[in-house]
Amino acid sequence: MTTGFFDGIDKVRYEGPDSDNPLAYRHYNPDEVILGKRMEEHLRFACAWWHSFAWEGGDPFGGLTFERPWHPQDSMANAKLKADVALEMFDILGQPFFCWHDADLRPEQGSYGENLATLDEITDYIGAGMEGRDLGCLWGTANMFSHRRWMAGASTNPDPEVFAYAAATVKGCMDATMKLGGQNYVLWGGREGYETLLNTDMGQELDHMGRFLSMVVDYKHKIGFKGTILVEPKPQEPSKHQYDYDAATCIGFLRKYGLENEVKLNLEQGHAILAGHSFEHELAVAASEGMLGSIDMNRNDYQSGWDTDQFPNNVPEVALAYYHVLKAGGFDTGGTNFDAKLRRQSIDPVDLIAGHVGGMDVCARGLKAAAAMLEDGGLEDALAGRYADWQTERGQGILASDLESLQAQVLREGLDPQPRSGRQERLENYVNRFV
Template structure:
């Protein structure tokens, strides 16, 4: 067992505690008919929590952890020890990983897969001991230089084949570990310049690749969701999975809208020029909502800083849309969040997650109260009440024509007057709950 977190006791719900504790997150509390743990379905991200070394574009790593460097299987197993100790302290029900996070790069594809399965053996034991489950697995098709031009969209067919092998191996390990989802993040699936890019060819490659992933899911009997994570840019200048609407159009083009759902990240939504709740609501409306990465950006920096959430009103609006849609199902709240480079101590990592879990608990409880009180849905129904009349519904019937509707408007003599959208009043209502 790891000694990295040895001085930190498992966290308890204690609003009055002086040290590390949950001040708002009580896993057993019933909210909207479920335990809070079952509503939020928290997951710890292996990569930012245990792999990132604190480096940035202008400086090397600031973290010195006993399992660094990530270059031997012994170090990978030491990292797994620390990971599951962290999950135990946080009482986290789930975790998530990339293949690259949990095993060092080998000299061949076969060596990569052997190492991944060796770590999966370790995970199986630790998951049984702790009860921690796998929210999702994924293959890293963006870090190594071979993926500089993408995985599925790469101009080199050998990279396409390497990517297919990596995804197959990781999907099968995810299935073996009882994962709830499998995620594809297209960080390099895009282009830097149209001068050397064949858009149609690359989209066709990407569509066929995703179709084959779905086919293999069914072949091996994996019952989890296949998820795509939208992001508009960074690292690629323009990525094909720009936002929810773009991904939905892509899925429709290849007939995958009933097979693939979306993992939506707060930071990515902001980079795409949207709000987090907009992207969640749109995915719910289109029937492709799956799961979320909960983090935030620094709104002054203009890029994806992956900070832990600390804004209860923002979080409440996100969970409001999730609860309106019926909750997570197989999805959950994954903390795709990382410490700041100056936060070096083990307790910083625990405190960051604990604070984020408290913020999410506050946000979800506020959202549940708004739904129970009909605080927003009542005004929304009133706004569209005119459409509940037989005449209004008839305008949307399949046999209605533009000419018939126009004639009716001209014959009625009605001059419709605008009604207030009451935005400020509704914003005030939200603030009463948070």
């Protein structure tokens, strides 16, 4: 028996590039082998419970536009209906994973104890629904930014009792993630930052954030959680400045508190843009330090100043992102989570399917282009050629020298090095051959 929410919508299947069926995959063929691995295993798609099912269509200037059968989201009966609809959508799309915040799954009950009980109840219900399905939990996390108690942060809050409440909340969510077989646990500091330095002790807040994350790692080992702990960089919105600004900032933070071997990064395309970076930049930074864990795939509207979380539709951008993922060895416990939501005018159930179908196809097309570039080796050859002189005896000697010796060498040899072309246009043309 189905909920009827997706009545008339069949299971989405791969039909090939020439298909004109708007609800068919043109590029996402889960069984296609790329670089020795099935496409499904490369991409490891996940659906975001919050945007697909919990989000009501609001924006900074207006509220609910979606009218769903599980609204209002204030009872366990509606939470279970929402879960049933989610499981039906995963069946239709063939997505192997999902991700969640605690507040997406359960109704807000008021007290911590009541919320913990309803989280336990709903995750038992979802777990039962997963039986017999080829479906897993990519990661879980705690919503510690929406409720008014988090307005001054969670682990960075000036109130010790809020810190304690946050610790209890994360413990409950880690337990639930482990129960659902989650492959990662994510911490996203939505309000771990400040609005004004007039009332902020930044050093103390960062120390508390480091201590909190150490507690999370300790608990992971205590319960035998085999997944990866991930932190998600985001520069702003809602805080004026957030401590997890970008990949480089998070890596510096992890190294400062001795957590660089315990925690990796979950990187989002939209957050990269808010930080003034490209997604490929963030991926390359994390990969260079061995800290690339997982990704949230979406896009921002380049004319808007906030995190619009749209489904991806730019194959060249996505191809360069997966190029760095593949170059780093691909995903281990991580995957591609669609932290993407419909436009608030897209109110029909079929729009939710179409958004995911389009996003999955864009990622699949980008993955194929990235793999083709890696197999061709043109970018790698160009990169090796640009730095080739560093591999010579002369180059290594310069690197091992000191200022006085190098000054003497320049004077002795009359060195006057001339600039060399970076060949950017030729490399951009090369990439365009594949996308």
